[in-house]
Amino acid sequence: MLKFSKANAKTRELANHPDLAVYLSGRRKVYSFDLPAGKTCPGAKDCRSQCVPNAEGTGFVVQDGPGCKFRCFSASQEALFPAVRKARQHNFDVIHRILCLPVSDGEKTRLMRKAIIESMPSNIGVCRLHVSGDFFHPLYLRAWKDVAIFSPNVLFYAYTKSLQFFERSHFLAPRVGRLFSNFYVTASRGGHFDNMIPQLGIRSSKVVFDESQAGRMPIDHDDSHAATSGYSFALLLHGVQPKGSTASVALQALKKRGVGSYSRKGGE
Numbered sequence: 001m002l003k004f005s006k007a008n009a010k011t012r013e014l015a016n017h018p019d020l021a022v023y024l025s026g027r028r029k030v031y032s033f034d035l036p037a038g039k040t041c042p043g044a045k046d047c048r049s050q051c052v053p054n055a056e057g058t059g060f061v062v063q064d065g066p067g068c069k070f071r072c073f074s075a076s077q078e079a080l081f082p083a084v085r086k087a088r089q090h091n092f093d094v095i096h097r098i099l100c101l102p103v104s105d106g107e108k109t110r111l112m113r114k115a116i117i118e119s120m121p122s123n124i125g126v127c128r129l130h131v132s133g134d135f136f137h138p139l140y141l142r143a144w145k146d147v148a149i150f151s152p153n154v155l156f157y158a159y160t161k162s163l164q165f166f167e168r169s170h171f172l173a174p175r176v177g178r179l180f181s182n183f184y185v186t187a188s189r190g191g192h193f194d195n196m197i198p199q200l201g202i203r204s205s206k207v208v209f210d211e212s213q214a215g216r217m218p219i220d221h222d223d224s225h226a227a228t229s230g231y232s233f234a235l236l237l238h239g240v241q242p243k244g245s246t247a248s249v250a251l252q253a254l255k256k257r258g259v260g261s262y263s264r265k266g267g268e
Contacts, residue, residue: 002094002119003087004031004127011128013222020126020227023155023182028125033116035095035133036088037074038065042136043161046070046190047207051078051085060085069190070207070247073239074132088132095140105139112143117150126227129158138165145170148183157184157227159205161191166200174201176229186226186233203232209250211236 007014007030014020014030024030038050048065049072060079064071078085098111120127135141141162148156160166166185168174177184187197187204197204205226208214214234220226225233241248 002033002091002115004033004119004121004124005087005131006031008032008131010221011126011131011223014126014224014227017222017224017228019224019229020155023125023153025125028123029121030126030128031121031124032128032131033091034074034088034131035092035136036085037072037078037132038063040092040133040136041072041161043134043163043191043193044072045161045192047072049075051075064242070209070237070245071239071241072132076240077132092133099137099139109139109142109146112140113146113150116143116147120151120154124154126155126157128223128227129156130160134160135162135165141165145179145183148180152182155182155184155227157186157223159186159188159226161188161193163187163191163193163196163200163202166196166202168200168202171200171202173229175203176231177203177226178229184227184229203230205232206234207237208234209237209247210253 011030011032015024036050038044038048041048044065045067046069048068049062051060052063054061062071062075062079078088094115095112098108098115101108101111129144144156170179172178172180177186179185185202187200187202189204189206205220206217211219217232217234218225220233220235236254237247237251241251
């Protein structure tokens, strides 16, 4: 069985959004499905980080990629919390085993879809794909598209840098991120495939170190922009950043001012 995670402090706020009430009626809840950070993010660049064993082999640390401008908060979570790391690795192992089977692509997609649907919590109403990780294989993306079709009463949404697996024709309404009526996708800027954003015509999100960098774009503090219909938006820098880095200085300034999510207990 695959492992779905309960909502964190940020995604729990989606329960208060009126556009999502239809998906969260009857005491249904918000969950996420996660994979190992960095290792399953082929398009990541600015936020490329991953959790790796330390030199002594006694624990885990975060390893930032060569082009990393700010550290992925999910990689930090995996280094700090063994249960989180193991759950994400378990999900990857299950999916990877299916992808390695000597069967047709169609059968691999069907088996992944089956594994996901059979593992989904009975009270799931909204599912964020990849608080950690990304679409790391085209057949894996295809499986999630099938899951959305087979689960019309569940809302799925995702940020992605894996734009190489998408085509404009895949989207019902790319400008507002609608892949299907119950599936929203937002291109996450700062990746290797940012050049594809204009040709896909897809909405995007951008991590900013200060509110002024957002320009005219609204700032999404609670994932409500990502989970509903709308245009491009900004996200404030978050997570643990390397000491002394530009990102760390910017993060401390945001926290000191109590901006957005930093004005609430729970942060991200």
